[in-house]
Amino acid sequence: MARSTRTLLVGLAVVGAGILLAALRVNPYVYFAGYVILQYVVMATAWNILGGYAGYVNFGTPAFFALGAYTAVFLIQSTRAPLPVLILAGGLVSGLLGLGIGYLTLRLRGVFFSIATLALSIVLQTMIINWEYVGGSRGLSVIRPSGPPFGSYVTFLFAVMVLLSVMAVTVARFIERSWVGRGLAALRDNEEAAECMGVPTLRLKLFATTVSGVLLGVAGAPFPYYVTFVEPTSAFNLDYAVNALAMPMIGGTTSWVGPVIGAVLLGTAQQLATVTISSEMNLFIVGVVLVAFVVLAPEGIVGLVRRVRGR
C-alpha cells in the first residue's frame, strides 16, 4: 500500500514539475523540443508493452500514431471537439486497431508479424492520402483554439504531454509488475510452453496489442495542434517506427525505466543534433547508437546497470 502511495506521489510530483516549468515561461524552444521528447516517452513506452514485454516487434508504430492524429483531425473538422475528447477518441480508435493486430498474432510470429505491421502502416497511409475530408495528400491546416493556459498553445501541449507520459509510464509499470506482466514474459520466452503452463496467451497478447495501440493513439492525438499542418508523409513518418523501437532497445526492454531512459537520451540527442548540426543527422545518430547497443549491450542501459550492480 505504501509503495503504491509513493508511486502516486512521484507521478504527481513529475506532473507538478511539468506544470511549474510550463508556468515559468522560459525560452519557447524548451517546450517545443520538450514536447517531442515527451511524445517519444509515450511512444517508446507504448511500443515496449508489446515489443519488450510480449516480444512482438511492431514496425507499424506510425500507423497507430497517425491514426490517433487523424482521428483528432476528423473530430476537429467535424465538431471542433476539445483536446481531452480528441485524446480519448484517438486512443480508442488506435486501440481498436491494436485489437485487430492482436488477432494477427494467431498466425504470424517473429519477423512475419513485424512485416505485417509495416504493411499495415503503408495501407493506412494510402487510405488517408485518398480521403479528402482530412486533407488527402495535400494535408490540412488546423487552427489552434484561442486563449490557451500558460500563454502559448505549445507550452500548454507540453504540460499535457507531461501528464500523458506519466500516465503511460504508470500503465506500463503496473502491467510489468502484475500477473499480466509475468504472463507476457512467459509467452515472450516461449509461447508454447506458456500456453501449456496455463497462461491464456491469446488473451494476454490481445491485451498487450490493445493497450499499446491506445497509448500510441493518445500520443498522436495532440499532434495536429502541435504542428498545425497535418499531412500524411509526416504523420506516417517511418522515423517513428525506428525511434519507438530504438529507444526501448537502448534503454532496456524488460523494465518500464528502459523506454523512458532511451527516449530522453535519444530524443534529446536528436533535438540537439537537429539544431546544431543538421536535421538529417538525427536518424544517423539513432542508427549508430542502436548498432552499438545491440552489439555491446543487448539488454540496454538497464541491463548494463544490473550487470555492474550484480558484481
Next chain:
Amino acid sequence: MAPALLEVDGLTKRFGGFTALNGVSLDVTPGERFGLIGPNGSGKTTLINCVSGALPADGGRIRFEGRDITAVPAHRRTRLGIVRSFQIPKPFTSMTVAQNLAIPLEYAAGARSDGADVAAEAMEILRTIGLESKAHTRPAGLTQIEMRKLELARAMAAKPKLLISDEAMAGLSSAEIDDILAILFRLNERGITIIMIEHIMRAVMRFSERIVVLDAGERIAEGTPDAIVRNPVVEKAYLGE
C-alpha cells in the same frame, strides 16, 4: 474397472495428405502409470499434442474426468489438470528457475497471491525434485539433467492430475534415468496419473502398469509390459519381419 480419467475416442489427425493419427482410442484410469510407445513417426507426440490441446483434432473426441474437452483451449486443459512436459525442454529463459515455477503456480494452480506464498511453494517443489540449489540461476546455467528436472518441476507446479512426460529421459545416462524414474514414481505415489512416452524400453517397461503401442498412426497393441514384450505384432513394428 474404475471410470477413466482420460478417454480418447477415435482420435484422427491429418497434416495435409498425411494421416498422423487414424482413429486412435485409449483409456487411462486414475492413478495409473501408463506407457505409450511406438517407433519413430508413429504418432506418439501428435497424440500428446492433441490431448494437451497444442493441436486441434480432426476427428474423434477427448474426455477428461467425464467432460468433453475436445474444443477446450490448451491453457484451460492445464487448469483442469492435464499437464505435459516437453521432449526438448522449453524453459522461460529470462526467468530464474524459481520464477519458472511461479508461472504455472500462478496461472494454472490458481495461486493468485504473488509474493511469499508462491516463492515458498516453488522452493518446496524444487526441494522434492532436487533442484533447490539452482533456484536462483537462469536456465542457461543448467546441465541437461537439471533442465529435464526443471521441465518436470514446472509441470508439477501446475498441480496436475494427469502428467504427460514426453521423452523426459532421452539422452540421459543410466544413473540419470534412474533419478528421473524415481521422481516419477514418487509423483505417482502422490496420486498423479502419469502417461510416459519413452524410447528407452528399460525405463518404460519398469515404470508402466499398462502399455499401448502405436505404429503409423494406429494403435496396434495394448497390455502389461510382459505381454507387450512377447507380442509378435509389436516385434514386427519395431524390427520388421
